[in-house]
Amino acid sequence: LERSRKTLAGGVSSNVRAGDKPFPLFFDHGAGSRLWDIDGNEYIDYVLGRGPLFLGHTYQAVIDATCKQLQRGQIYAAQHELEYELSERVSRIIPCAELVRFGISGSEAVHGALRLARAATGRQTIIKFEGQYHGWLDNILYSLAPDPGVAGDALSPATLAESNGQFSGADSHLIVLPWNNLAVLEEYLSRHGNTIAAIITEPVMCNTAVIAPQPGFLEALRTLCNGYGIVLIFDEVITGFRLSLAGAQGRFNIVPDLTIFGKAIANGMPISCLAGKEKYMGLIAAGKVGHGGTYNSIPPACAGAIANLDALEANNGEVYRTVEHTGTQLMNGIRAIGARLEVPIVVQGYGAIFYVGFPLSGEQTVYDYRSSLTMNNELYTAFVSAMVDRGVRIIPRGNWFLSAAHTEADVESSLAAVEAALTEAVVPALPST
């Protein structure tokens, strides 16, 4: 770690322990639901690269397809059939995808979507929702969650409140409104609706507490955007190919104008997808909006994505039933242990991605960013550390990612770790009643 800090800004990334106490984990390799550190310790992994590894580590068909393409030779910035084949696959799967483009990261695909929306409407202002993350580019960045030291943390909710909901940090054309709050949105649009280019949203708020849209919220977004001529963008970088094959738009049956899929598209190979209606994506085809990138549609990633989609679509989407089943067992098990040990605990979300946290008060659901601030992050950090010590790797901010490689035996071992970690690290720290 010391050595890495001499050449790497901040040192080697640590995704597990908050800070470096007592030291970050260095990993050696992964397989299926497991990771091994350089000391040979084994972990059940619920981080999964923060989402991409929906089929688990080292999924063989994706590796084979990627390697085969590497051996055939790289073809950058030129026509190749894999890009075309992948575009056909993706446009068949994603409901709004009349046309698609591929890039490397979610952040740049978000950038592309905003650019299209502005070009199509001739308007500049974008609305996003508090606590949602759409990549690390300045014009859309806003505080992730209240973890100290996380990028964007300086853009605090207090700043938002003082500016009456208007975020004037990196981009004065960004308006940040509360999630799941139709009244505030309707009121804002009644005054400014005709100046808004796009509303961008994670259809399920995965970057804060895996918060589901309240019934009717996504439908209302669709209706309001139609009414005001606003482009509706679903950022499905996490939910895409995870909540269902067709993402949240498939699961909830709401069709946005533009969408971004990333992470689980190629089980770990770097590729993202910007997709949407011809009316908007056609601006790229007509040469009116640029879409660049040396590594866009890089062939090994396209090959990996196609192999990945083969597996996701196999047996009528069996992997989704598997993940939903295993994840639900895990969620229910955590709730049951919490109840038995009398630990107030919030467990919410879906089998494929869910959130676990300890409320500061008795509150039992987290329904927007502000209510997520009532969670006891310090206690969760202690819990994360205790889990890592027991061979289960989880993200410090509370999201658990499942893969098709996780088995019922993994769930059982993980629940044993949860019970021990709660008993030893959480119960003694709870305020006595």
Ligand code: PMP
């Ligand atoms: N949008 C969402 C919803 C995300 O969760 C992320 C990454 N966590 C991004 C965009 C940015 O994607 P990337 O890290 O690939 O740039």
